[in-house]
Amino acid sequence: MSDLLSVKNLHVAFGSNEAVSDLSFDVPARRTLALVGESGSGKSATALSILRLIEREGGTITGGSIMLNDGDGTVDITALDEQGLQRLRGNRISMVFQEPMTSLNPVLTIGDQMSEVFIRHRNMTKREAYDASRQALDSVRIPEAARRVEQYPHELSGGLRQRVMIAMALACRPKLLIADEPSTALDVTTQAEILDLLRDLQAEIGMAVLFITHDMGVVAEIADRVVVLRHGRKVEDANVETLFAAPKAAYSRQLMAATPKLGSGSPAAPPPRGNILEVSGMTTRFKMRGRMFSGHGATVDAVKNVSLVLGKGETLGLVGESGCGKSTLARSVLRLIEPASGTIALDGNDVTNLGREGLRGLRRHAQMVFQDPYASLNPRLAVHELVTEPARIHNLVSSCDQRELAAELVRSVGLEEDVIDRFAHQFSGGQRQRLCIARAMSVKPKLIVADEPVSALDVSIARQVTDLMLELQQREQVSFLFISHDIAVVERVSQRIAVMYAGEIVETGPAQSILNDPRHPYTRQLLASVPRPDPARRRRLGHANPAAPSAPVPRAGTVLFEAAPGHFVREDAA
Amino acid sequence: MWRHVVRTLTKMVVTLFVIVTLVFFATRMSGNSIDYIIGESVTQEDRELLTRYYGLDASIWTQYLKFLGSFLDGQFGLSFLERRPVSDIVAERVWPSLQLLLSGIGLTLLVSIPFGIAAAIYRKSWIGSAIMTFAFAGYALPNFVLAILMVLVFAFTLNWLPLVGNGTPWHFIMPTIALSGALIAALTRFTRNAMLDVLSQDYMRTARAKGLPERTVILKHGFRNASITILSVLGLQVAGLAAAGSVVIESIFSWPGIGDLLVSSAIQRDYPVLQFAVLAVALAVVVINAVVDIAYAYADPRIRLGGA
Numbered sequence: 001m002s003d004l005l006s007v008k009n010l011h012v013a014f015g016s017n018e019a020v021s022d023l024s025f026d027v028p029a030r031r032t033l034a035l036v037g038e039s040g041s042g043k044s045a046t047a048l049s050i051l052r053l054i055e056r057e058g059g060t061i062t063g064g065s066i067m068l069n070d071g072d073g074t075v076d077i078t079a080l081d082e083q084g085l086q087r088l089r090g091n092r093i094s095m096v097f098q099e100p101m102t103s104l105n106p107v108l109t110i111g112d113q114m115s116e117v118f119i120r121h122r123n124m125t126k127r128e129a130y131d132a133s134r135q136a137l138d139s140v141r142i143p144e145a146a147r148r149v150e151q152y153p154h155e156l157s158g159g160l161r162q163r164v165m166i167a168m169a170l171a172c173r174p175k176l177l178i179a180d181e182p183s184t185a186l187d188v189t190t191q192a193e194i195l196d197l198l199r200d201l202q203a204e205i206g207m208a209v210l211f212i213t214h215d216m217g218v219v220a221e222i223a224d225r226v227v228v229l230r231h232g233r234k235v236e237d238a239n240v241e242t243l244f245a246a247p248k249a250a251y252s253r254q255l256m257a258a259t260p261k262l263g264s265g266s267p268a269a270p271p272p273r274g275n276i277l278e279v280s281g282m283t284t285r286f287k288m289r290g291r292m293f294s295g296h297g298a299t300v301d302a303v304k305n306v307s308l309v310l311g312k313g314e315t316l317g318l319v320g321e322s323g324c325g326k327s328t329l330a331r332s333v334l335r336l337i338e339p340a341s342g343t344i345a346l347d348g349n350d351v352t353n354l355g356r357e358g359l360r361g362l363r364r365h366a367q368m369v370f371q372d373p374y375a376s377l378n379p380r381l382a383v384h385e386l387v388t389e390p391a392r393i394h395n396l397v398s399s400c401d402q403r404e405l406a407a408e409l410v411r412s413v414g415l416e417e418d419v420i421d422r423f424a425h426q427f428s429g430g431q432r433q434r435l436c437i438a439r440a441m442s443v444k445p446k447l448i449v450a451d452e453p454v455s456a457l458d459v460s461i462a463r464q465v466t467d468l469m470l471e472l473q474q475r476e477q478v479s480f481l482f483i484s485h486d487i488a489v490v491e492r493v494s495q496r497i498a499v500m501y502a503g504e505i506v507e508t509g510p511a512q513s514i515l516n517d518p519r520h521p522y523t524r525q526l527l528a529s530v531p532r533p534d535p536a537r538r539r540r541l542g543h544a545n546p547a548a549p550s551a552p553v554p555r556a557g558t559v560l561f562e563a564a565p566g567h568f569v570r571e572d573a574a
Numbered sequence: 575m576w577r578h579v580v581r582t583l584t585k586m587v588v589t590l591f592v593i594v595t596l597v598f599f600a601t602r603m604s605g606n607s608i609d610y611i612i613g614e615s616v617t618q619e620d621r622e623l624l625t626r627y628y629g630l631d632a633s634i635w636t637q638y639l640k641f642l643g644s645f646l647d648g649q650f651g652l653s654f655l656e657r658r659p660v661s662d663i664v665a666e667r668v669w670p671s672l673q674l675l676l677s678g679i680g681l682t683l684l685v686s687i688p689f690g691i692a693a694a695i696y697r698k699s700w701i702g703s704a705i706m707t708f709a710f711a712g713y714a715l716p717n718f719v720l721a722i723l724m725v726l727v728f729a730f731t732l733n734w735l736p737l738v739g740n741g742t743p744w745h746f747i748m749p750t751i752a753l754s755g756a757l758i759a760a761l762t763r764f765t766r767n768a769m770l771d772v773l774s775q776d777y778m779r780t781a782r783a784k785g786l787p788e789r790t791v792i793l794k795h796g797f798r799n800a801s802i803t804i805l806s807v808l809g810l811q812v813a814g815l816a817a818a819g820s821v822v823i824e825s826i827f828s829w830p831g832i833g834d835l836l837v838s839s840a841i842q843r844d845y846p847v848l849q850f851a852v853l854a855v856a857l858a859v860v861v862i863n864a865v866v867d868i869a870y871a872y873a874d875p876r877i878r879l880g881g882a
Contacts, residue, residue: 051783082788089785097783102776107798107875117784152875168784 282342317494509567690765712759809866
């Protein structure tokens, strides 16, 4: 038997709720098995069961066996005692988690946290363990490893933290690495680097990888074999080529269809009817933390000299990585944050200097939808109050018509009328985001600024929400400023795209022109990093050095020039 | 880091100034000290003489300036009753108070942190419930009730422990327990909550996934994080202990400390002593807070290194 890990008839329950039912799969040595599914599919519960960490999360393994056969003898992990598990964890089986921001201990240095593993499993002295940690950081290509061991997690970027997690997991050269969505919280360019790194190290160490993800693109990049899970049950188990070429289960097909693919086309441009939004030369500045005795604090420009236009009935997709200033831009446009300079015109009216009353008027015509549908709905209001609130604020609805308006709004976003007496917690993430959109639509705005509206949602749900937005645009002629880090999602909804990098727009133009003929180096890199849901066309970039800035930081004062009709690029690209 | 220290010190000085000013005006509004010192049977002339003698005839603003001026010579004026420098009277009271306070803090940490951690780990078993039941009971019991109960049982009935003064180590037992009882209860509860927050953090899962023994996971990874929050509460609570707790407890046990002095000088309307005793307690509270503030910054690298 050449299978490193054999999971047989596994059942995992949280209380009376069965999270994993009768799941069997094998992980061959040195290979990568991807466990794919949406939230609630039981994929993380399975991963945690293999390390028997599931008990700590309140779950129990109610049946089945997990056999590990790594040359040091065969063990049934479900039958191990605590001592045996501690010898196994971090040594023969390791795990990397989704959130590099919270998975490292904030009050211990990187060196402290890494050397623990060596001291525990390799009986090293503290000094030896620190040296080994330094080498381990080198091996995951972290620059300046000697300095990093002295640092605390908050001093490192997300990508570097995930490298630290990987170095820590691979410290004892385990036979199996469980990677639970290791690249999901990262920017797409960083994700590409992490996936490349994992693949390299897998070959180097000769380990098997159990890769847990919801992203079919990532599966195609990295997996040899795929197990598709839904509601805790296996729906398909196939080689990656077979799965992508001819998915058998209906759910696999559905999942693949919902995965946004680059190059699947953008909506047609609406007839030109003038601009709803014109932003020119806008800069938004933040004060750094104030200092008491050292004069005024330093400032940082989150948005630098940005100009953009958005036509009536059009969607402009704004893409960029985290920290590039896209959310600040969105908020500045609605003056939720005050820009330091520049002008904003909505529907031809200058709104840059509006006072409090004027701003209320502005928001009657421009609404916002936020990323987190859980945090952006008041849990104490019933739906009919929630979705009509903007209309009530602007006196567009009387209290007796409120319920009728609410019913109309929820119907328009594809929900049943009878939900209007429920509360936010009774809805799923996708339904909540529909409610957020319904709320924005209640004042019949001309512009909706949507800040990562589908990033927190499963792919199939995200697809439904973007479809809804396209439908609303057709019907109501509303314009969207659609912000996302996911360029494939942006392509689906936008007629035009603007690429943002380090606070500036580096390239903007018609969606297809940008995607098929990217001019700026950052745009090219962004496009090259997107995982393609096609195992035959695996991307191979070999990002070796994460320290080097991936694209030149834009110089101040350079302007955009027109590279193709309507397609503008920063001068420094040429 | 230094910026943090300087800011903390500045806040301290401002706070003390505000307190001193409030105390000054509060005592002047609380009645005439001459009446208390000499009683009713004196002639009007003698009364005016004494008022002049103590400087109480001047306008309140002159008195205030004189009061601030008295800080400069380091004696803080003379006691109305004892005619000794206030600084001497207070100085001999500082050490007994400090001893009691420190033993109270020591007992609190020694008891509440282990029990708080245990209550978090065994939250679903009878151990956790038992600890929390005691903690709730302790929290509900006012310190003077606890003190009087102990006096009744251990001093009067059983005759095991001495009642008055601070002569031997045996004298410390009842005041220390009475002083720290409520704080132990509060801090046990708080340690438990802080640990519960920490136990569900992602980095705890990471620590277990590394194969670390449970002891290391809880103490090194868990408690070190929880201690940051515990420290912040400890500062506030200990300040309350120093101010309110010691006044009550020192009076009950005739402990020759600042709290006892505060009560007697208030009863006797000895303004200069009262003002300086309040200032001393305020100083203790503010210093404890500042120390905790700085320790807090030191414990959390995210503050120490000026990061996010």
